[in-house]
Amino acid sequence: MEIMGIHHIAIICSDYEKSKHFYVNILGCQVIHEHYREERQSYKCDLRLGESDQIELFSFPSPPGRLTHPEACGLRHLAFKVKDINQAKLELEEADIEVESIRKDPITGKLFTFFQDPDHLPLELYEI
Known part of the structure; x- marks a missing residue:
């Protein structure tokens, strides 16, 4: 395959x-x-x-509820590639979306952060 x-x-x-x-x-x-x-x-x-x-x-x-905590068994999260994580975070916050602090991936050195959709599905922004 x-x-x-x-x-x-x-x-x-x-x-x-x-x-x-x-x-x-x-x-x-x-x-x-x-x-x-x-x-x-x-x-x-x-x-x-x-x-x-x-x-x-x-x-x-x-629809039945689903566990959405990022460490729950199953799909962990959906990650979106962005060019400028600070700008993307600001745009989400201006739309009243709560966004976690930006962190640095210790393996890749890239910046990332998490937020949630209206059903609390964990979503990630990952700067490329």
């Missing part, structure tokens, strides 16, 4: 409009396609992130 990369990341949200606003208006994702699936009472919104990455944003009625 030859895996060529990651096609998309799927996120199920509890408040579709709130999460769509967060990913589009705050993080700057572009809507590729949005569709309401009547039979599932669910939205599916394909979002472009950067040049080729994609997030699928889903809504379902009453």
Whole structure:
């Protein structure tokens, strides 16, 4: 098997409009396609992130809760590449998003920080 990369990341949200606003208006994702699936009472919104990455944003009625602490078993977090971490942190804070202090990766020497989406999914900014 030859895996060529990651096609998309799927996120199920509890408040579709709130999460769509967060990913589009705050993080700057572009809507590729949005569709309401009547039979599932669910939205599916394909979002472009950067040049080729994609997030699928889903809504379902009453989704079960999930542990979101970064050290919980399962997906740890989703990390976004940024050129200027200080500017990105400032933009999030101006949008009333709480952002942790910027830290330095002891292995790579790169700067990073964490914040959360509206459902407390841990997200990371990683300066390249």
